[in-house]
Amino acid sequence: MYTETQVIKETKEGELVINMGPQHPATHGVLHLVITLDGETIKKIEPHLGYIHRSIEKMSESLNYRQFIYVTSRMDYLSAHINNLACAMNVEKAMQIEVPKRASVIRVLMSELTRIASHELWLGAMAMDLGAFTPFFYTFRERELITDIMEETCGARLTMNYIVPGGLMYDLHPDFQQKVKAFVKQFKQKVTEFEDLVTNNVIFQARTKGVGILSREDAISYGCSGPVARASGVSCDIRKIYPYEGYDTVEFDEVLDTAGDSFARYIIRVKEMNQSIRIIEQLIDNIPEGDTQAKMKAVIKPPKGEFYTRVETARGELGVYIVSEGGMTPYRVKYRSPGFSNLSALDHMARGSKIGDLMATMGTLDLVIPDIDR
Amino acid sequence: MTNEDIKAFITTVQPVATFDETGEWLNILVEPSQWKQLATDLRNSSFLFDYLFCLTCVDWKTHLTMVYHLSSTTQRLNIVIKSKLDRTNPEIETVCDIWRTAEFHEREVFELFGVNFLNHPDLRKLILTDDFEGFPLRKDFEDPINMIKL
Numbered sequence: 001m002y003t004e005t006q007v008i009k010e011t012k013e014g015e016l017v018i019n020m021g022p023q024h025p026a027t028h029g030v031l032h033l034v035i036t037l038d039g040e041t042i043k044k045i046e047p048h049l050g051y052i053h054r055s056i057e058k059m060s061e062s063l064n065y066r067q068f069i070y071v072t073s074r075m076d077y078l079s080a081h082i083n084n085l086a087c088a089m090n091v092e093k094a095m096q097i098e099v100p101k102r103a104s105v106i107r108v109l110m111s112e113l114t115r116i117a118s119h120e121l122w123l124g125a126m127a128m129d130l131g132a133f134t135p136f137f138y139t140f141r142e143r144e145l146i147t148d149i150m151e152e153t154c155g156a157r158l159t160m161n162y163i164v165p166g167g168l169m170y171d172l173h174p175d176f177q178q179k180v181k182a183f184v185k186q187f188k189q190k191v192t193e194f195e196d197l198v199t200n201n202v203i204f205q206a207r208t209k210g211v212g213i214l215s216r217e218d219a220i221s222y223g224c225s226g227p228v229a230r231a232s233g234v235s236c237d238i239r240k241i242y243p244y245e246g247y248d249t250v251e252f253d254e255v256l257d258t259a260g261d262s263f264a265r266y267i268i269r270v271k272e273m274n275q276s277i278r279i280i281e282q283l284i285d286n287i288p289e290g291d292t293q294a295k296m297k298a299v300i301k302p303p304k305g306e307f308y309t310r311v312e313t314a315r316g317e318l319g320v321y322i323v324s325e326g327g328m329t330p331y332r333v334k335y336r337s338p339g340f341s342n343l344s345a346l347d348h349m350a351r352g353s354k355i356g357d358l359m360a361t362m363g364t365l366d367l368v369i370p371d372i373d374r
Numbered sequence: 375m376t377n378e379d380i381k382a383f384i385t386t387v388q389p390v391a392t393f394d395e396t397g398e399w400l401n402i403l404v405e406p407s408q409w410k411q412l413a414t415d416l417r418n419s420s421f422l423f424d425y426l427f428c429l430t431c432v433d434w435k436t437h438l439t440m441v442y443h444l445s446s447t448t449q450r451l452n453i454v455i456k457s458k459l460d461r462t463n464p465e466i467e468t469v470c471d472i473w474r475t476a477e478f479h480e481r482e483v484f485e486l487f488g489v490n491f492l493n494h495p496d497l498r499k500l501i502l503t504d505d506f507e508g509f510p511l512r513k514d515f516e517d518p519i520n521m522i523k524l
Contacts, residue, residue, distance in 0.1 A: 009496070050501035058511055220424050220447055223475030234447060241450060306397055306454075308428070308443065319428050319443070332511075334430040336443075344478040373501060 008044045011036055015043060022051050026129045026359050029369030033346075040354045045347045053373040060333040065091050065165060065300040068330065073159035075335060076371035078118040079313040081110050081150075084163040086320045089244060090309040091165040092294075094302035094324060102290040103167035104245050109283055110150075110162065111245075111311075112276040113180070116187070117146040118314035119269045126266070126363035127198055130207055135197050142190060145183045149176065165300060167293035180284050184277055194270060208262035212349045212361030215260055222348065223341035226316025227272065228365060231257045231264035238312040250279050265364035301328060315339055315366055339371040380421060380453060387415045399443075399452045406440075406457050410467035413442075413455075417472050422446050423453070426473035429480065431487040433512045438464050438487060459489060468494040486511040 011017055016037045022030040030051035036044040056075060060068040069087040073080035085107055092099060099107075124139035147157040153173045154160040162169050198204050214224070219232040229236045237254040239247040255271040257264040304326045310319040316338030323332040342365050350361050377400045384391050388408050394401035404412055416423040428443035442455040459466060468491040470477040480491045481500040488509040491497055499506065508515050 048500075050503070053501045055510060218474070221474040223426060223473065225427075236447070308398065310427075317427065321428060321430060321441075321443075323432055332432045334428065336428040336430075340478065340482075341475050344475055348474075 008036070012038075014038065020358075026362065027369070028125060028367070031367065031369050031372070035355065035358075037355060040356070042350050042353055042355055042358065045350050045358075047343055047346065049373050051373065052370050056374045057333050057335065060330060062329060064328045065302065065330065068333065069164065070159075070161050072335070073161055074370060075337065075374055076313060076315060076318070076339070076368050077158050078121060078368055079114050079315065080158060081114040081160045081162065082311055082313040083318060084161060085111060085245070086309055086311040086313075086318050088163045088165050089311070090307050090320045090322050091300060091302065093309060094305070094307045094322065095165070095296070095300060097166055097294050097296060099167055099245075099294055100291045101246075101288045103292045103294075105283055105287050106168060106172060106292070107163060107245050108247065108250070109180070109280060109287075110153075110160075112279045113146050113149065114160075115276050115314045116273050117143050117150075119273050120146075122269065122314075122366045123194065123198070123266075126366075127204070129359045129363045130204060132198065132201070132204065135194065138190070138193055138197065142183070142187055145179075145186065149179050149183065152176070152179070164293070166296040167291070171292050172287075177284055177287070180280065184280060184284070187273075187277060191270075191274070199267070199270065205263065207357070208266060208360045208364070211262045211353065211357045212364065213259075213261045214345060214349050216258075218345065218348060219260070222345035224316070224345055225338050225341065226312070226314070226366075227265055227268040228316065228342050228345070230255060231268045232260035233258040236317065238310050238317055242310065244309075244311060250282050252276075252279050262360045262364040269366075299328060301326060310336075313338060315368065315371065316342060335374055337371045337374060339367050339369075340374075343367055343372055380451065383419060383421070384412070384416075388412050397454070399454050401454045401456060403456050403458070406459055406466045409440075409455070409457050410469065413469045413472050416444065416453075421451055422448055423451070424448075424473075426469070426475055426479075429476055429483065431483045431489055431511075433461075433487065435461075435513055437461050438489060440466055440483075440489065442469075464489040465492055466490075467492050470494060485509070488512070 018035050020035055021027045021032040032048040034046040056071050059071055069084050072083040072087050075083055120139040120143040124136035127135035150160055151157045153176055154162040214232050216233045219229045219234050225236050233256060240254045252275045255268050257268055302324045305324055307322045310317050318338055319336030321334040322330045325331040350358050381393055392403045423444040423446050425445045425447050427445055430441050432439045438459040438461055440457045445452045468480055480494055483489050484497055485499040485502050
């Protein structure tokens, strides 16, 4: 079972309540934390959400099955592509449509490129939170190549909207394979720079090792997923345990660690980037020829019922739950966002630590606020 | 272990629960009053349903339905538990002492659907402002200023 975290409702004498956010450089968005401090020790953290709440779930109820996918790009904007994939897969599951092999492979390639881009932004931003400025420029140099590839193929750098129910919006750009290969080559050469700059840095290790420890039982109980849970030893990679889109045909390892501290979460993400490169290398020369879209009716009307799909985004498990009444629009849509569950563990992880360590804990949770607020 | 094993187990602990196997996963419908006991049993049983990966509510205009998606990290089993609630006075026991993740998810359902979770340690609004009136995800919610109807 989990460890008990006591609910504290009153502030004792001598304790200080401070606000971190909604405008704070380390929250990377409008997250508002109300922190109760005793000296420098954190007694309690209370997240106040909703500064960027757009009620995407309510919005989706009035959009049809082709339209509601585009709204999800605005949820976790760093893995927009994977959000789109989850929704498209759900509609395909409801309509029982088989996606052409070519579309399927391209979807996997795009997902992995998105994952690398997301992890690179996270790495640079987290290092900057901890006071190191150089990694930010180094990671953005490689990330820029991915956004360029995305822009060329999808027409957008962040909100791709490339995946539609039944396949892809349109075929790949002719330069795609060559550009991806160039990126892979450059990434493999430069990835050691991150190791030199960040991983083996004594100051970085001192600030992250043993900080913000989350045990295996707690990670499961708090519903954590993605690198946060895997750093605590929970095997939860959806690509491995419930494979989708042909992830079972490519070779890659689920990276696990048992330390559960901020450093373990950092290491997991760096190793995950290498695994994504491995997947891309296997697929980039083997994109099958053929259609990129399955034949579908113009108006999608899934049968009555409930459909749930989950995918592994850069942050963890994204679940899309659709209740259909047989109409043109979904009756109810629920997005189980990974950030929301991961954030709920923050109070438990940070209690008793110093406020300076909160940066390391929060940075390695990789919170994206629009994903939490939805 | 299969769905049949889970069904057999649930029938022994909660004989009035009904099953629905039309969807992808086994659906179990229980009364709100039985839910807490069943949740404890499922968590501690040999199936070890320790991962609550989705908790939400659906407004069916005549009643509300709580939907709990459970899975087991060791045995990779997935089940869905549903419970019908009265629309005028929706009440159900909290499960956040069994799965900690339920604390935030229940607060979200509380403000968006108006479901009252009994014995919840800290039931307040999470996303909306404190003075917000109404339950936005209910089907009869009207907001003439901010809502655009297509």
